Amino acid sequence: MASRKNNRHFSFPASLLYLSVFICVHLWFQTSSAFAQDDSSPEIAINLAEGRVVVCAAKDAIIVATVDAHSEPGSRQPALVPLGALRLGVLLGAVEWVQPESKDRPVRLDSELAGLVSSVLNHADQPREGNTAGDIESVGVAVLERLRQLASQLHNKLNVPEGEPLLRLVLVDYIADYGPEAWTIDFHIRQDALGNDLWRTRVLRPSYYQLYPPEKGQPHTLFEAHYPPVNRATAAPELLDLLRQNDPRLAKLRTANVILSKSVGLVVDGQSQKSMAAPDAEFLRAALPAITAPDAKFSMALIDFDKGFQWLIQPPKADRPPVDTTPREPDAPTLRHKSTSN
Numbered sequence: 016m017a018s019r020k021n022n023r024h025f026s027f028p029a030s031l032l033y034l035s036v037f038i039c040v041h042l043w044f045q046t047s048s049a050f051a052q053d054d055s056s057p058e059i060a061i062n063l064a065e066g067r068v069v070v071c072a073a074k075d076a077i078i079v080a081t082v083d084a085h086s087e088p089g090s091r092q093p094a095l096v097p098l099g100a101l102r103l104g105v106l107l108g109a110v111e112w113v114q115p116e117s118k119d120r121p122v123r124l125d126s127e128l129a130g131l132v133s134s135v136l137n138h139a140d141q142p143r144e145g146n147t148a149g150d151i152e153s154v155g156v157a158v159l160e161r162l163r164q165l166a167s168q169l170h171n172k173l174n175v176p177e178g179e180p181l182l183r184l185v186l187v188d189y190i191a192d193y194g195p196e197a198w199t200i201d202f203h204i205r206q207d208a209l210g211n212d213l214w215r216t217r218v219l220r221p222s223y224y225q226l227y228p229p230e231k232g233q234p235h236t237l238f239e240a241h242y243p244p245v246n247r248a249t250a251a252p253e254l255l256d257l258l259r260q261n262d263p264r265l266a267k268l269r270t271a272n273v274i275l276s277k278s279v280g281l282v283v284d285g286q287s288q289k290s291m292a293a294p295d296a297e298f299l300r301a302a303l304p305a306i307t308a309p310d311a312k313f314s315m316a317l318i319d320f321d322k323g324f325q326w327l328i329q330p331p332k333a334d335r336p337p338v339d340t341t342p343r344e345p346d347a348p349t350l351r352h353k354s355t356s357n
Contacts, residue, residue, distance in 0.1 A: 059168055062111035064091040064125075068185050068240045069254055069299065070197050071282060072227055076292035077195040078327075079187055080299050080315040081105055082307050092330055093242070094125035095314045098132045100323030102188035103316060107242030108202075109182045112165050122165060124158075124182070131157040148198075148223070151186060155200045155221040158184060162202055162218045169216040172206060179203075181218065185226075185240050189318050197227040199240055234285025257306060258283050264305045269298060292317055296327055 066083040081093040094106040112122040135153040162182060175181060180201035187197045201222045206214045226238050237255040257265055258279075269279045278294040281287060287295075296317060303313060315328040 060113040060115055061109045062091055062113065062121075063242075064093050064107050064110040065242055066093045066107070067253075068093055068105045068107070069237060069303065070185075070187060070227065070239070071237050071290075071292075071295050071299065072195040072197075072235065072287055073278075073282075073290045073292040073295050074288055075321070076317045076319045077187060077189060077197070078292055078296050078299060078315065078317045079103060079105065079185075080303060080313065080328075081330075082303055083312045092312045092314065094128075095316055095330065096125050096128045097316070097324045098129055098188075101190075101318055101320075102132070102186070103318060103324060104128055104132070104187070105185040105240075107183040107185070107240075108180060109162075109165075124161070127161065128158070128184075131161060148225075151198055151200070151223060154186060155184075155223060158182070158200070159202060159218060159221055166204060166216045166218050170213050172212075172214050173204070173216065175204060179244060180222075180242075183240070183242050183244075187318065189320050195227065195318070195320075196225065197238070199224045199226060235287045236282055236285050237287070254302060254306065255283070262306070265302055268301045268305065271297075271301075292319070300328070 064083075066081055069080045069082070071078045079095065081095050083090075083092040091110055094110055096104045096106065098104050106125050106128060110124050112124075114121075132154055135157045136150055166181075181204050182202040184200040184202075185197065186200060187195070189195050201224075203219045203222070205217050205219055207217070209215055226240065227235075229235060237253075237258075239253050239255075241250075252260070252262075258269070270276045272294075274291075275294040275298055278290040279298050281290040282295060296315065300315065304311070312331055313328050314330040316324060316326050318324055
């Protein structure tokens, strides 16, 4: 069960956020590949959203930036989705599900996410009671049930390393009388052999980890989430690492003006809750292109604690999800009160 500070309980430790494993393939399920489905099943392809998510919780807003990392052909940019005035999500991993031989439109989980969230909450900015995170768990269950519908079509052994999620959701919001928070919700799979080279694919109940606010006494600063998950000890340094090392690519940027220098200094010193969002966002807008590939794609948004969600850099049009125009039944069931215990 997910719970908020001060007594948090998670279904996996923080170290799982930075796994050193990697998706070995782009998960193309074709009859000529090791992932071939049985002859009676339609071919399925999954396009992964790969990259990093950088989050900075300032005094007046929480900023979220994404950068793509195309390690596989056809992979997509991390999908940043507004989920109401004071909430947003970023989907990574198995975001787009395609049947190449079908005329049906691909299933885009980023286009469905807002509907899934609204179906389990009274409204996107509802207040919480107590120290529990029941709304976070409800969102996880809603995504889980949709993902299970899709994964039920996969009938061959998948080469997904053990412990690596098929899908990762970074959920960021602002709660009155509580403040900004961020979570990762990971969805793992398990496969059971049915015989004749057929497998049953099951999506397990999600794992929740609270990224922000930090534990008592820990610094308030930049934090990142990645897909595929990486190990900080062996991967390229994160933005915060580079700042602490006074990387020359960032040194001039962080001293561009007095206001920016002071605000970014507070972030690096572990006091981001005292920094201001405008100069922090200005710095991120310049810093991320400076430390990534020239052709990298970016998106950036913030949740202003008074004015709500605002785009700072919208994703390229090609990466924006199609509008989900499917009407919702007035009496459609809700998962709002459903238990999320294993």
